[in-house]
Amino acid sequence: MPPSTALTATGLRVTYDETEALSGVELAVPAGRITVIVGPNGAGKSTLLEVLAGARTPSAGRVETGALSRAFVPQRAAVSEHLPITVREIVSVGAWGRVGAIRRLPPAVRGDIDTAMHRLDIVALARRPFGTLSGGQRQRALLAQGLARGADILLLDEPTTGLDARSADLNRRAIAAEIDRGATVVCVSHDDGLIALADQVITLADGRVSRASAPSR
Structure with missing residues (x-):
């Protein structure tokens, strides 16, 4: 994998009950940039993102990231309103991959949690049960x-879809800040604001990459 590439996918195929959701997908994601995956409903976008994130095993093909770590943010999470977990606890789950779920979080990691909550403007919601949040608040959390x-x-599934203008703008700003720190972002989106930020746009149709290009600036 070239040093300027953070992630490559080769020959990805995913089959559900003899129906191919992905068929021979090949792509290379540039490091430290944002790649946006677009396409019609049913094109296989979310399936592709799940495979790239390691959340779904492909029927064939492989994904390579070298030693780079990945974080996957789905479009929505089903959490019962009765589950006793707060917003801060939900955010803190993100740090478990760094230090484990049992260990006490060190000050630097707690600081990163604080920074993430400030960036998404959810500090005031820290003690609220996650299940009681609105859709936009949940997506920001x-x-x-x-x-x-x-x-x-960072792999994101529709990070601004269905959100009010303020929540969508906060999410876009947070994504841009991730690029500024040197992270690589891959997201499924039809948001013109995110597409305008993209260094690469992947168009998916019928489970295949129909085009990969830089957007018009």
Whole structure:
């Protein structure tokens, strides 16, 4: 894998009950940049992101990231309103990949959690049960969880879809800040604001990459 590439995918195929969701996908993600995956509903975008994140095993093909760490933020999480977990606890889960779930979080990691919550403007919600949040608040908390991971590669599924203008803007700013710190971002999105930030746009259709290009500036 070239040093300027953070992630490569070769021959990815995913089959569900004899239906191919992905068919021979090949791509290279530049390091320290943002790549946006676009395409119609049912094109296989979320499936591709899950495979790139390591959350789904492909039927064939491979994903290579070298020694780089990954953090995956889904579009939404189903959490019961009765589950006794607070917003800060949800965000703190992001740090478990760095120090483990049992160890006490060191000051530097707690500081990163604070920074992520400030960036997404959810500090005032820290003690609220996660299940009682609005959709926009939940998505900001999930993104903060991803930021708290401090991963080399951040993979995001529709990080601004369905959000109010303020929440969407906060998410875009947080994503831009991740690029500034040197992280690589891959996201599924139809948000013109995110596409305008992209260094690469991957168009997916019928489970295949139909085009990979830089957006018009």
